[in-house]
Amino acid sequence: MKVRRVDLSLPIFIGIVVVLVVIIALPMGWLGVFAFSDKAGNATLANFVTLFSDPSFADPLVTTLIIAVSVSLICAAVAAPLAWLVARTDMPLARMVRTLIMASLVTPPFVGAVAWEMLAAPNSGLLNQFWRLVTGASSDEALLDIYTLEGLIFVIACYTFPYVFILLANALERMPGELEDASSMLGAGAWATARRITVPLALPTLLAGTLVAFLQALNLFGSPAILAIPAGFHTLTTKIWSLFEFPPKPELAAAAALPLLLLTVALLRTQALVLGRRGYAIVGGKYGPPRLIRLGAWRWAATAFAMLILSLPLFLPYLSLLNTAFSRVSSQIVGLDNFTLRNIRFTFWELSSTLPALRHTFFLAVSAATLGGLLALVIAYVVARRLIRGHRILAFLATAPLAIPGIVLGVGLFLAYTRPPLTLYGTLWILLIAFVTIELPAAYQQFSSAFHAVHPELEEAARMLGASRLRTLGDIVGPLLRSAAIATWCFIFVGVIRELSAAIILFTSETKVLSVLIFDLKESGDVGAIAVLSLTMVLITTVVIVAANRLVGRPAIGRLPTRIAG
Amino acid sequence: MAAVELKGLGKRYGAAVAVEHVSLRIEHGQLVCLLGPSGCGKTTTLRLIAGFIEPSEGEILVGDKVLSSPARTVPPEGRNMSMIFQSYALWPHMTVAENVAYGLRIRKMDRATVEAKLKAILSTARLEALADRYPGELSGGQQQRVSLARAMVVEPETLLLDEPLSNLDTNLREEMRFEIRRLHDRYRYTTVYVTHDQAEAMTTADLIVVMNHGRIEQLGTPLEIYDQPRSAFVARFIGGSNILTGQALDAGHVEIAGARLVAEGRPLKAGETVALSVRQHEIDLLTAPPTDGVNVVKAIVSRGVFLGSSRDYTAVLGDKTEIRITTPPDRNVMPGAEVWLRMPARGCRALMGGNEA
Numbered sequence: 001m002k003v004r005r006v007d008l009s010l011p012i013f014i015g016i017v018v019v020l021v022v023i024i025a026l027p028m029g030w031l032g033v034f035a036f037s038d039k040a041g042n043a044t045l046a047n048f049v050t051l052f053s054d055p056s057f058a059d060p061l062v063t064t065l066i067i068a069v070s071v072s073l074i075c076a077a078v079a080a081p082l083a084w085l086v087a088r089t090d091m092p093l094a095r096m097v098r099t100l101i102m103a104s105l106v107t108p109p110f111v112g113a114v115a116w117e118m119l120a121a122p123n124s125g126l127l128n129q130f131w132r133l134v135t136g137a138s139s140d141e142a143l144l145d146i147y148t149l150e151g152l153i154f155v156i157a158c159y160t161f162p163y164v165f166i167l168l169a170n171a172l173e174r175m176p177g178e179l180e181d182a183s184s185m186l187g188a189g190a191w192a193t194a195r196r197i198t199v200p201l202a203l204p205t206l207l208a209g210t211l212v213a214f215l216q217a218l219n220l221f222g223s224p225a226i227l228a229i230p231a232g233f234h235t236l237t238t239k240i241w242s243l244f245e246f247p248p249k250p251e252l253a254a255a256a257a258l259p260l261l262l263l264t265v266a267l268l269r270t271q272a273l274v275l276g277r278r279g280y281a282i283v284g285g286k287y288g289p290p291r292l293i294r295l296g297a298w299r300w301a302a303t304a305f306a307m308l309i310l311s312l313p314l315f316l317p318y319l320s321l322l323n324t325a326f327s328r329v330s331s332q333i334v335g336l337d338n339f340t341l342r343n344i345r346f347t348f349w350e351l352s353s354t355l356p357a358l359r360h361t362f363f364l365a366v367s368a369a370t371l372g373g374l375l376a377l378v379i380a381y382v383v384a385r386r387l388i389r390g391h392r393i394l395a396f397l398a399t400a401p402l403a404i405p406g407i408v409l410g411v412g413l414f415l416a417y418t419r420p421p422l423t424l425y426g427t428l429w430i431l432l433i434a435f436v437t438i439e440l441p442a443a444y445q446q447f448s449s450a451f452h453a454v455h456p457e458l459e460e461a462a463r464m465l466g467a468s469r470l471r472t473l474g475d476i477v478g479p480l481l482r483s484a485a486i487a488t489w490c491f492i493f494v495g496v497i498r499e500l501s502a503a504i505i506l507f508t509s510e511t512k513v514l515s516v517l518i519f520d521l522k523e524s525g526d527v528g529a530i531a532v533l534s535l536t537m538v539l540i541t542t543v544v545i546v547a548a549n550r551l552v553g554r555p556a557i558g559r560l561p562t563r564i565a566g
Numbered sequence: 567m568a569a570v571e572l573k574g575l576g577k578r579y580g581a582a583v584a585v586e587h588v589s590l591r592i593e594h595g596q597l598v599c600l601l602g603p604s605g606c607g608k609t610t611t612l613r614l615i616a617g618f619i620e621p622s623e624g625e626i627l628v629g630d631k632v633l634s635s636p637a638r639t640v641p642p643e644g645r646n647m648s649m650i651f652q653s654y655a656l657w658p659h660m661t662v663a664e665n666v667a668y669g670l671r672i673r674k675m676d677r678a679t680v681e682a683k684l685k686a687i688l689s690t691a692r693l694e695a696l697a698d699r700y701p702g703e704l705s706g707g708q709q710q711r712v713s714l715a716r717a718m719v720v721e722p723e724t725l726l727l728d729e730p731l732s733n734l735d736t737n738l739r740e741e742m743r744f745e746i747r748r749l750h751d752r753y754r755y756t757t758v759y760v761t762h763d764q765a766e767a768m769t770t771a772d773l774i775v776v777m778n779h780g781r782i783e784q785l786g787t788p789l790e791i792y793d794q795p796r797s798a799f800v801a802r803f804i805g806g807s808n809i810l811t812g813q814a815l816d817a818g819h820v821e822i823a824g825a826r827l828v829a830e831g832r833p834l835k836a837g838e839t840v841a842l843s844v845r846q847h848e849i850d851l852l853t854a855p856p857t858d859g860v861n862v863v864k865a866i867v868s869r870g871v872f873l874g875s876s877r878d879y880t881a882v883l884g885d886k887t888e889i890r891i892t893t894p895p896d897r898n899v900m901p902g903a904e905v906w907l908r909m910p911a912r913g914c915r916a917l918m919g920g921n922e923a
Contacts, residue, residue: 457655460618463642464649465669465720475668479659 013388016379020397022422023437027412028404031261034254034415047255057256060234064218067153067235071217072210074157079164080206082306086165087172088198089293091302097310098169101162104313106541108498109159110222110519111534115317116155117226118324118527120146124331126320147231156223158313160216164209171205172198177290190293204274211271215264219405221501222515226522236260237407241504250415257408265403324531343528351529357517360428361497364513368435369492372443373485375436380447381477385456395444402441409437410505426508434502439492446491450484483552490548494541568629569593570615570724570756575624577610584610586780588624592773595754597747599771601761603803607780608760609728615758616649616726617642628723648717648755649726652733654709656701662712663688663697669720683719690749691715707738714746718753725755731766743769764804768792776800794831796918801843808849808889809917810842820916823884825863831915841917847892850908851879853899861914863907865889867899881905 038044051057082101086094107115119127122142131143145151179201183193224235234242236256243253295302324330328338347354376398382388383395401409413434417424424430454477462472500515507516514537521530575588585607592598600608613619615626617639626634633640648669656665663684670680688694691711701709710730717725730746731739747770750757761767767774768788776783776791776799784791784800795801798809812822814834820827820842829842856862865881868888872895879891879899891907899905 455653455655457651457653458657460616460642461649461651461655461657461716462668462672463618464616464645464647464726465716466643466646466672467668468641468643471672476657480657 010388012378012382013390013394016375016382016394017397019375020394023433023440024397024400024404027409027416027437028261030415031254031257031408031412034251035258036255037251039251047251050252051255051259056234057239057252060236060239061259063149063228063233064236066149067156067224068214068217070153071157071160072214074153075161075164075213076206076210078157078309079161079168079209082161082309083165083168083172085302085306087169088290089295089302090299091295091306092299093303093306097303097306100310100314101165103542104159104310105162106538106545107159107313107317108222108500108515108534108537109156109220110226110500110515111321111538112159112313112317113155113223113226114518114522114530114534115321116146116151116158118320118330118531119316120144120151122147126323126331126333127316129331147227149228149231149233152224152227152231155227156217156220157213159223160213162313163212163216164206167205167209167212168202171202173290175201175290180290208271208274211267211274215267218267219260219264219407219501221407221504222519225504225519237405237501240407240411244414244505250411253411254415257405257411260405261403261408264405268403321531321535324527325535327528330527330531343532346526347529347532351526353512353517353520354529354533357512357514360431360511361514364428364431364435365493365496367432368439368496369489371432372436372439372492373489376440376443376447376488377481377485380444380451381473384448384451385459395448398444399441401437404437406434406438406499406501407505409434410502413437413502414505425506426510428511430506431503431511431513434506435492435496435499438499438502439495442495443488443492446484446488447481450481454480486551487548490544494544497537497541497544568631568723568756570758571627572611572615573625573627575611575614575626576622577607577614577619578622583780585614588777588780588782590775590782590785592756592758594756596772597750597757597759597770598773598775599759599761599767600775600777601764601767601803602777602783603762606777608762608777610780611777612726612728612758612760615724616647617645645724646722647724647726648720648722649728650713650717650730652729654701654713654733656709656712656716658701661698661700662693662704665701665712666693666716666719669716673720687715687719691718706734707742710734710738710742711745714749718749718755721753722755725757727757727759729761730759731761731763739766746770776803778803795843795915798841798843798917801915801917805845806890807843807845810844810883810887810889812840812842814838814840820914823863823887827863827909827914828861828911829914829916830912832918834916843915843917844889844909846878846890847876848910849889849891850910851881851891851893851897851899852906852908853903855906856908861909861911863909865905865907867901867903867905869901870899881907 035047036043036045038046052061082097085091086098086101091097117125119125122128122145123139125142125144125146127144128142131137132139132141137143146155175198180193180197183197184190188196219237220235221237221241224238225241228235228238237260240253240256240260243249243256323334325343326339326341327334328340328342332338379394379398383391383398404412413430414425416422417430417433424433458476458480459472462476463469467475498515499513500519503513503516504519507513512520514533518530518533518537521533570592572588572590575585576583577585588607588611590598600611602608610619614621614634617634620639621634621636623636625632628645632638633645657668660668666687667680667684670683675683685694688697691714693708693711693715696704696708696712701712704712710733713730727746731742734742743766746759750770759767759770771788773785774788774791775785778799784796786794791800791804795804795807801807801809810822812820812827814820814829814836815826816836817833818829820829820834820840822842827842829840834840852862855864863883865883867879867881869880871878875895877893877895877897879893881889881891883889889907
């Protein structure tokens with residue numbers, strides 16, 4: 001029997017490496033070069049001297065750290081009891097609470113910030129108006145002011161604690177019941193067991209979750225841009241962004257991006273270390289699910305507590321968005337007398353930038369999901385089956401963007417592609433590269449775990465029966481990977497729809513996307529249009545996620561998107 | 567139909583040697599077991615035969631056709647072999663019938679032939695009733711039979727089995743051992759069977775290849791391997807055995823713990839250090855010194871366990887060597903008692919080289 005074998009491994013390897021260099025290594029390289037150059041292109045450390053001595057840079061650095069620390073502490077404090085209630089007690093409606101907390105992740109953080117502006121701006125905020133109505137306070141008094149450091153921390157925490165919650169709830173739920181039963185059998189009471197067994201077992205996860213929250217707060221652009229700038233202060237991300245306003249100072253931006261990058265890398269390493277030792281929680285044997293703790297008379301109080309927490313990221317913001325979208329005057333509660341569809345008409349029929357932005361967003365989301373998904377698929381296959389020498393390099397490059405904050409990537413791509421040979425700035429392609437890069441690690445991880453679930457022997461069995469490698473991919477691997485592929489595609493799609501932090505650096509007036517449009521409308525103060533567009537974005541996201549869950553047959557959103565959303 | 571021949575086969579991963587100098591000829595229709603502990607190179611050898619990995623040295627021939635050599639390796643799909651995997655590797659998205667018919671479809675057989683062959687093999691494997699089930703809906707034994715049927719239906723030149731019974735429970739495993747032998751007797755495919763279970767190898771194989779550290783330790787029929795182990799490793803691995811070390815007195819006698827024992831298996835040189843292998847149930851445990859004193863060693867019983875159909879004793883010789891003895895259940899001796907162990911002449915086998923492997 002004649003079998004011709006063409007060795008494709010080298011061309012494939014080179015092809016993937018070139019793509020990864022273009023989308024990751026080149027931008028990061030230019031970022032490094034610019035950080036150490038002056039305007040004329042000479043090597044210098046002056047950028048870093050400015051960065052750490054000039055108070056207009058040092059202050060944002062301190063502010064950012066304060067925000068990140070506070071947010072992570074608040075998230076841990078809120079998520080821990082909530083996760084325990086949902087996973088380990090007989091709290092009524094626990095499943096619903098869990099679903100709603102996950103659903104609150106659908107909200108892009110900057111949309112949450114906009115919604116909280118509508119709720120808690122000192123004058124027009126609905127909550128403040130309500131407070132004045134109840135207490136009869138004068139019109140220049142306000143209960144809440146969202147345009148403060150505390151307000152910003154609160155809003156970021158609202159849309160960050162769900163990440164910690166999901167990690168922790170999953171860990172608590174999977175914790176083998178026997179581990180606690182063994183402690184009880186040895187005579188430990190409920191509290192001793194909780195203190196000596198349950199808490200220590202959950203602690204690494206809580207720590208890892210807190211780090212996720214820290215990273216999220218550190219690299220977030222949307223919420224600070226909406227709340228901190230009117231309040232008159234900067235975080236590191238908004239400061240980097242402001243350096244691109246006229247006259248642009250890309251060298252300083254690059255220098256300011258480096259600490260953010262290094263801090264993120266360091267924290268991710270710490271997280272890997274913390275989670276890497278988690279293995280000791282699951283040692284051998286078959287385990288039953290843990291027993292639920294009876295809350296007795298406190299059952300409904302627990303549910304009320306959960307609902308109260310949920311009102312902050314979910315109920316109140318969406319009520320205010322709906323109110324603004326359908327009210328003649330955004331600061332008034334919608335009723336029969338002032339209900340209007342004017343905002344919808346204005347947004348979709350009169351506002352000239354809406355349709356192009358929607359078109360761009362859809363084009364980018366579909367192409368990034370397709371191209372990024374394919375790239376991730378090929379890399380994951382090559383790595384999982386060790387098809388070529390150097391597959392580890394591919395795995396490293398594919399996961400590296402995880403450590404690159406969106407805004408840092410934006411700066412890097414800006415520096416790399418505003419010059420020949422590839423002048424992509426001003427086109428949609430540079431945004432496509434940004435989105436593919438940002439979504440690549442999560443997509444790669446999805447496919448990677450999917451490949452690990454497909455036992456290599458399933459492929460080998462087909463080979464033994466005479467199927468070629470390609471035929472095996474089509475007959476065996478393809479069908480088995482269907483769910484993972486659908487889930488990944490939808491993940492990338494949703495990620496692109498809501499991305500702001502890289503887009504804000506890379507867009508031009510010709511290439512606006514939905515998130516940028518919402519952000520831009522802030523300047524002109526079209527709150528009605530903002531509300532309509534925000535709801536549109538959330539609606540599209542929800543539809544895609546629900547569709548994905550239907551197609552896949554199990555909740556795809558249950559797997560935590562590891563990417564820090566911007 | 568032809569013999570499978572491995573010639574000086576070797577596989578290295580960097581500095582680590584997985585398989586070394588493996589030469590073996592498997593005649594047409596023979597069932598050969600590669601037997602050894604985990605990490606002994608048996609699975610690597612099988613995967614080399616299957617074509618999943620390329621040899622670093624040596625070659626694999628089927629008939630006079632070179633299938634593998636360092637220069638060129640025919641991919642698995644071009645070898646006309648079948649394989650049964652440890653995990654069964656049943657495709658979860660296909661029904662039993664689709665799984666079994668896959669190889670026939672790949673061979674582009676017409677619908678009628680596929681139907682006929684499928685029907686025949688499903689009936690042989692007693693799977694007709696399960697044809698439309700998905701693998702996830704089958705028990706372990708049923709999955710195993712589907713896996714067998716899928717491999718057999720394509721009428722391969724060579725059949726490879728990789729620890730096929732290791733995922734089954736004990737009862738089912740015994741049943742499947744005979745099933746595999748029955749199917750082999752019926753179809754007579756040249757078969758290579760990898761296992762770490764000596765009972766499995768004993769029941770199924772025409773020829774057993776004991777492997778250790780990537781090399782062939784001994785090759786022979788089940789009877790030869792059991793009766794005439796050539797090394798301490800084989801003696802211990804097959805059936806379990808006591809290894810006693812002593813000095814050769816002449817060509818046929820060895821001194822162990824002050825006793826003169828008759829040894830056989832190979833001619834000895836006076837003065838050399840010799841390792842003897844003695845099966846534990848071939849030793850006769852006596853509570854009084856025998857009058858003839860031939861082939862007898864004195865020992866102190868250190869431990870005794872009642873196992874129902876037998877008793878298992880551990881005794882210590884004068885030179886501190888521990889020795890295990892299996893006796894009939896009525897031979898009751900207390901720990902600490904002095905006993906005399908009679909070694910049957912044909913049970914004391916002098917091993918090659920006298921080294922411990």
